[in-house]
Each structure stands twice: as C-alpha cells, then as structure tokens.
Amino acid sequence: MDEKPCTRKGPEFCSLRYGLALIMHFSNFTMITQRVSLSIAIIAMVNSTEHHSVSNASTRPLADTLNNPSRPIKEFNTGASVYEWSPETQGIIFSSINYGIILTLIPSGYLAGIFGAKYMLGAGLLISSLLTLFTPLAANFGVTLVIVIRTVQGMAQGMAWTGQFTIWAKWAPPLERSKLTSIAGSGVAFGSFIILCVGGLICQALGWPFIFYIFGSTGCVCCFLWFTVIYDDPMHHPCISTREKEHIMSSLTQKPSSPRRSVPIKAMVRCLPLWAIFMGFFSHFWLCTIIITYLPTYISSVLHVNIRDSGVLSSLPFIAASSCTLLGGQLADFLLSRNLLRLITVRKLFSSLGLLLPSLCAMVLPFVTSSYMTTIILLILIPGTSNLCDSGFIINTLDIAPRYSSFLMGISRGFGLIAGIISSTATGFLISENSESGWRNIFFLSAAVNMFGLVFYLTFGQAKIQDWAKEENLTRL
Template identity: 35%
Template sequence: MSLCVNISIAIVVMVNNYVSSPGISGFNQTHSNFTSQHNLKQDKVYDWSPDTQGWILSAFYYGYSVFQIASGFVADRVGGKLLVGGGVLGSAVPTLLIPLAADLGASYVIALRVLAGLVESSILPAISAVWSEWAPTLERSRLLGIVYSGMYFGIFISLPISGAICYHVGWAYSFYIIGACGVVWSLLWFWIASDRPETHRSISAAEREYIIASLRGQVSPHEGDIPWLSIMKSAAVWAIIISYWGCDTFHYFLTTMLPTYMEEILRFDIQQTGLSSSIPFIASWLLVIFGGELADYLIKSQNFSTLAVRKGCIVSGLWISGIFIAVTGYVEDYKLTVAFVTISTATSAISESAIYVNCLDLTLKYSGIIFGITNTISITPGMLWPVIVKHVTQNHTIEEWRTVFGVIAALNVLCSLIYAIFGKAETQPWAAEEN
C-alpha cells in the first residue's frame, strides 16, 4: 500500500498551488503552523492543472483493474509466491522512476503509475492462493483478517513517513526511499516465502504436518466447470459487489484525496497532512482485527445467525461511515474533523472485512473468483474519484468539498440498503454440490 498511496502526499508539494492556496475564510486555522512553511525543503514544482493531478492520482487504478481475475487463475495453478514478490518488485521500480518522469511531463508520470498498478494487480489474488495452502481451516478467518488489515497499517505508516520525507529532504526522496523499501521487501520475500508448507525450509515437521492435515480434502477451485452465468445472476453476489463498491468509494477517496483536503481546507503543512491523514487508518487496522474476532464470538458463543452478523457489520458500518463523513464538511475544528474522519474510516473498514468473509459464506469453491470479480468492479472509484473531485474542487472552497462528502455519504447509505435487502450468508444453490 505504501507504493500505492505515497504519491497522494507528495503531489501536495509537487504542484505550484501548495503555497498559494488561499484556504477558507472564517475556517478555524489556529492549529496550523504557518511559520514552519519556510522550513519546507524546496524542490521542483510543476504547473499541473487540477484535472491533470486527478489523472495522476487515478492512473494507478486503471492498471490495477486489469489482471485481478486472471492473476487468481494463474496463482491457483503455479502458486502465489512469484506473483506476490513480482508484484511488489514490479511496482517499486516505476516508483523509483517517478522523479525522472515528472521532469519529462505529467503523461510520463501517469504511464508509470498505470504500469505500477498493472503489475501490483496480481498481489491480492496471489495472496489468497498462498493462504489456500497455508491457512488451517479453523484459523482462516482470523489469519485473513490480520493479513488484510495490513493494508490499513501500510497506509498508516507510509503517509506520515512520506510527509516527513517531503518536508525535510524533498518530495523526490519519498519515491526513492519507499521504492527502495519495496525492492528490499521483494528480495526478502523471494528468499523466505514458499508456496506450500512441503517446500518451506525452516518450519518444524510438526507444524508442517498440522497444516497439511488440516487442509486435506479441501475442494480445488478448478475441479469441474465454473457456473459463471449463475454467479453473475446471483442477487447475493451482487449485494457483495455493490456493498464492497461503496466501501471502496470511501476508501479510495481517503487514500487519494484526504491529503489534498487537509492542505487546502485545514491548511496543514505537509508533515501535519501526512500524520493526520494516517490516523484514520491505524483505527481501521485495529478495528478490522477486532471486528473479525467479535463476529466469530457472536456467531459461536451468542448464537447470532451468520446473516445477522454480516448485515449488522456491513449495513451499520456503511451507515455510520456515511453520516460522519457528511458531517465532516460542516465541522470547523480540526480535531473534530480528524475524529470524524477516523470514525468514518474505521466503521467502513469493519464493513469491508465482513464482505471478505461473506464471499466464503456463499461458496468455498468459487469464493476466490467472486472476490476477483468484486475487486475488479470496486476499483472503478479509484479511477474516477480523483478526477471528479479535482474537477469539482477547482476553487478550493469548503462548499465544493461539502458536495463531495455529501455524495459519498449518499452512496454509502444506498449501498447499505441494497445489501440489507439482498445480502445472504448461506451456501448458494449453484454452489451446493460442494457440501
């Protein structure tokens, strides 16, 4: 995630409107340390229009949408190790080249971001393939919750680090340092990771046998024909797709546009922007883990139905998230703004984590395919929102941002209603043979 979102911070100081943005008259700005601006490390700036900035921020997701489903098929057949490591390495190299590309023009930056997204699109499906060989059945939900929560932890770490690097060293080094970290991580992954317990060099024999025994007899996702038509006609599948699309609409807005809002409206300097933008994601990281534990507890110990728990998490999470993000545009205290965004992000993350598991509720055999389809469709907000928001907020006014927050809130509520009506949590008829 660091390779994906660091540009959201860097672009604040890459363009020439950073020091000239007028802010909002009457907005409570006493928190912002304007006198520290002269300490900002001066670096090259570019005359990129708001629309161009939007295309730069969204370019990653155009590439990211391409190989989601195909990568799942490949990973299931050859293993996920090479795809995960190659995805990180292939995204790190274009990140290292962005400072050079920026001198050549915005179109070169856009091309590199598309390439990074194209390569990185293999990572999530490949991670699923890796866990299909490593996660014992009774530990799968907990392990997947911890793993997917790492996306939020990555954002939490990278945003303040990127802000500090931009402030003290220069924005170019945020790409050099984070890109280099990606290269080092991928090399360590290739050295340490293994597709299967049987081929790992350092786990104990007892652990190896335990994992293998717990997964013995699991159904391969490629045994028999895939009921594509039944899957695409399933209202329960579309409930997952639409609710996940709502979560990602909010998620991609935060990762790409929240730093811009904090600079333009709250008048944070780049360090404050990086730190404050990261706070919502540490809350999300913790609540995703807690939400998975709570869901299992309610189902196992309190006799709640699986459907009641799934709807409770997804519907309430989207509603609460929508309400708080709508109110955020009318709050004139920066502490309350950060608090409201944090609540919105954390509750949305609970919804998202419940959706991951809901794919398994409908079918074990085809859950990876459903997730691939869902993730492919849910990437569209990442493509569209940066361009739309940059176009709508060209005058940098709070009224424009209130419109954006209101639309996001309305979409959250609409998606939650669709899931409340059509969501299911039992094995579907087209997948019943796996019983």
C-alpha cells in the same frame, strides 16, 4: 450445507500461518505506501505558494496540462522540482493506478488459482517497487509518463492484491479466517498511517523524491521475504509442523478445485449473494478511495496547515483503521467460535457498521470545518469504522465460494476500483469548480452510495456455500 463453520480449534499464534499473515501484512504495507506516496508528495510537487513568480496551477486547463510535457517550472526548498498540475490533472493521475489494477485483477486471480499465487504475487510486488523508484524521473519527462507509470504499477499491484485469497483458501481454517485476513489486511491501514505520518517530514527534510526512493527500496526488501517464506499451500511448506498441517487440512472440508475445471461464469452472473458482495465493494471503495487519496489535500486546504503537519494529521485516521481491522477480526471470530451469532449475521453486522458509521461522519464533516478538533475526530472515525467491513462482505467470498475465492476477489476489487476511479476523478473536478460546495457534494454523494450498497447487501447477502461452488456440482456446470 449449514453455514456455521466447524468448531475444532488448533494451534494459533505460535504457528506458521500467523507468520504468513505477518508477511502479507508487510506486503500490503509496502504496496499501500507505494500507492499513497503520491498523495502526500503531490502537495510539494504542485506547491506554487512557495514562489510568487509562478501562477496558480489550479487555473491551468486540463487539456493544456496534458498536452504540455509538464517540465519542472521551479525548485522546491530542497531542490526537488515542482510542476503545474491542475486539480483535474491530479484527479486523473490518482485514478490511473486504479485503471491498471482493474486490467489485471480478474485474470491474475484466475491464473493464481491455477498456477499458484506465490510467484505471481511476488512478481507484482517487485514490479511495483521498481516503478516507485522510477516515479521521480518519470515526473521530469511529463505528466503523461507519470500516468503511464502509475497505470503499469496498478497492473502489478492488481497481481499482488488478488492472489492473497488463493493462499488463504488453502491456509486459513474457517474459525480463523477473519483473524488471519484482518492481520494481513491491517497492513493497508498501517502503511497508510506510516506514509502519511512521515511523508511530510521526508518532503521537508530531503525532498519529495525521497518518498518514492525510500518506500520503493522497502518493497524490494519485502520481495525477498515474500519469496523466502510464502508457499502456496501448507502441504509444500518445508517449515510447517505436522500438527499444524493436519489441523489446517482437516479443518478445510472443501477440497481445492481441480485446475482443469472451468469457472461457472453463468452461475456466478445469476448469483444475487455474489452481486451483494460486489455492491458492497463498490460502496466501500467509493469513500475509502477519496479518504486515502485526498485526505492530505483536504487537510491542507480546509485546515490550512503546512505539508509536514498535513502529513502527520492525515496519518491519524489510519491508526483507528488499523486498530478496527484487527479488533473487528478478533470479535468476529469470537462471536463465531462461541456460537453467539450465525455466520451470515456476523457478516451483515460488520458490513452494516462499516458502511453506516462512516457515512454519518462524512455527512456531518462539511458542517464542522470551523472546529479543528471535531474535523480531525470525524476524519479519524471515517476510515476506522470503514475497516469493520473487513470482517463483513470483504471476506464473504471465502464463505460462499472458497474454491473460486481468488477469482471472485479479483472481480470484487474490480467493482471497488471502478468506484475509486469515478470518485477520485469526480472529486478533482468538483473541488476545482468550488472547493467548499465541492467537498460537501462529495461527502453527501459518498454517503448515498454507501447506503445503496448496505441495503443491497442486507437484502441479498448470504454466507453458505453456493450450489455452483460445491464439488458434486462441478461436473454439471
């Protein structure tokens, strides 16, 4: 089958599918704010510099911290509790949400493809929002409960992340996949920008618990929009126009797979183009998790700024990230619609830019810490250029196996989250040993991982539908 998509155009921005993309944008916005809230709040939660009577928390052994219920040891300037959590403990807390996501990514993606994504995703968003509201109370009961809460929250978000591709497999015409998924996906960068920008201000004005209260409540509101507007496919949406419905259905040459069909696991395991996507996710998430999780800590410790300024500065990179996601999607679909480049060339081009450019910035970063402006510019470029991958291997499963896109996206994100668990945990341990050399080793290792993923994807990546994903071959698998 030719890897070039069809060239038929249809109604675009004044259409329901773009409205759905906006709803998914705000859903992703909500989930990432709930996830990143702890990254900015933890600066206040463990800030021992405000009270000289308390010993440095970083010297406290990890085992002692986990065995101790971690009761609040003092009050922050707004009356919010502050805790003794070492860098190692913080790394485990940050990683715990990824453990939860991994547990549900694969089964939720598979089940979403069978039973429909609307209610599964909506339930995941609602559970995550309620657990966010409960986080400040959990912190008072101890670090163990916080880890449990974050793990369960990760399970809920795993349900919500993956099924989105089940919906796009039925809603997105081939020539608009990059644009629609980039609009939805840009909510991650925009949400990171907002939470980091206002999080420090909220901590200083109201106290760190209000970060969780505000964005947990926002998620509950988003749930209402989700259940009201989102439908699994255009055939059942009550508000879609006949013209748009016909355009979507005629552009999707691949019919949805029967929910009774088994998943060709053996064929998937032997598929090198699929492994190329997995390795791309692993590399991409390695560095991105470090940036999202530890950026406020890095800016606070390296540039020596207060929590308010740390949050504002940490938010700047995600302006570039959100912009690059949207512009990358527009450019990718432009190149395809004008037949300027083949589909696989577009995927590999954006994957290369999204892995190579941030690696170069990360390698330079440890050597320019004396320059405030240069450090900020590089920190802005890393997540910005990384998000060009959204038009590369991130959506490549829609090209090679559209009927299994949700299931495969679950596995892909599973590889990415394994990388996130390793990188965030390793970061906590490395910076606890030696901050300066630790950060240098972290960024060099991240660049090496990115280069491995890029070479693997360029070697084995494809963009044509695989034989095991075609309708005529299903009965033989």
